[in-house]
Amino acid sequence: MTPEHAPSPSGHPSTETFWNEHYGQREQIWSGQPNAVLVDEASGLAAGRALDVGCGEGADAIWLAGRGWQVTAVDVSGLALDRARAAAEAAGVAGSIDWQQHDLGSSFPAGEFELVSAQFLHSPVELPRVEILSAAAAAVAPGGRLLVVGHSGLPSWVDHDQPDVHFVTPGEVLASLSLDPAEWRTLSCEARTRAVRDPHGDHATLDDAVVLVERLVVTPDGSDRA
Template sequence: MSQDVFGEEFWDERYGADDRVWSGQPNPQLVDRVTGLTPGRALDVGAGEGADAVWLARRGWDVTAFDVSRVALDKVRAHAVDAGVADRVTCHRVDLATWVGEPAAYDLVSAQFMYLDQPGLTTLYRQLGAAVAPGGRLLLVGHHPVDERHGSHDFPDVRWTPEDAAAWLDADDWASIDTATVQRQGHLGTMHDGIVEAVKRSG
C-alpha cells in the first residue's frame, strides 16, 4: 500500500480542499459508548476537524487531539474556540505510523476509522491500549469488511472485523473486551461499524 495515502501531504490537501470534509457531528459510536462516563483525560486519535474532541470537551473531558494533518488541527483549534472549550483541547501533529506511545496516560482513548495499513494498524492499536490508564477505556471503531469500498471510502483496505481487532490486544491487560457490529445510515447508504470497547484492569 502507498504510504502517501496515510501521510501528512495527502490529508493536508484533503482538509484544505473544503471548509468542512466531515459532518461536524461527533461519531455516533463515541456518543453511544461514552455518554455517562465520568470525564477525565481523553485522547482523540485521528481527530480530523475536531467534532469528537469538541463533543468530549463540552462534557468535561480534557482532550488531547492527534492528527497527521496540520490543516486539520487548525480546524480543531478553531472549532474548539467557537465552542468555548479551547482550554480543554490540546492539539498535537503526530504521525501515527511512527508514534511510540504514552503508557497509562489517558482515561479514554478513542480511535475512529484509522487509515493505516498492516502491520502498522495492529501496532498502533496495541500502543493505544498501552496508553490507557488503569480502569480506563479503549474505544476502537472501524469500517467492517462487509461493506464494499465506494465513494469517499475508496482507500486501501483498512477494514477489520471487531473480533480480529480484539485479538490484536493482549487479553491479560483488560478486565473486559467487548465487540459489536452496528449498522448506521451514512451519506453513502447503510454502513457497518466494527466496535471494540475494552476496559483496562485496575491493578
C-alpha cells in the same frame, strides 16, 4: 516544493502530505458531529483525561471537552488541526483540548488516559494501524477504556461486488492488540449497523466494527477490579 510537500524517500507522498491535500479539497470534510459510537459509549462515563487518535477536524474532541473531559487530540494533518482548533474556539472549549500533530507511526503523545478513542483510523497511505492501536492501548490508565471504531463493510449504497475489498473484523482488531486477559476485559467486540443518509439524502446504512475494552485495576494481591 515546500518541505510539507516533499515526497517520502519511497517516492510516495508522505502521510502528512496526503492528508493535508485530502483536507484541502474542501473547507470541511467531515460532518462536524461527533461519532455515534463514541456518543453511545462515552455519554455514561465520568469525565477524565481522553485521547483522540486521528482526530481529524476535531468534532469528537470538542464533544468530549463539552462534557468535561480534558482532551489530547492528535492528527498528522496540520490543516485538520487548524480547523479543529478554530472549531474548539468557536465552541468555547479551547482550554480543554491539547491539539498535537504526530505521525502516529513515528511518535505518540505522552500520558495516560481514562478514555482512548480511535475513530475510523484508516488511511489509503501507509498506516501501521496495529502498532498505533497497541500504543493506544498502552496509554489507557487502569480502570480506563479503549474504544476502536472502524468500517466493517462497504456503505449500503456502494456496489458490494468488490472481491478485493477486505474489512478488518472486530475480532481481528481485538486479536491484533494481544491484550493480556488478566489485565483487560472486553466490553464490546461486534459489528453495529448505523442509519445514515446516502449522498442523495436517502435512507442508508453503514456497518461499524466496534471494539471496546477496559483496563482492569490490578490490586497488589493480584486480584482484578473493573
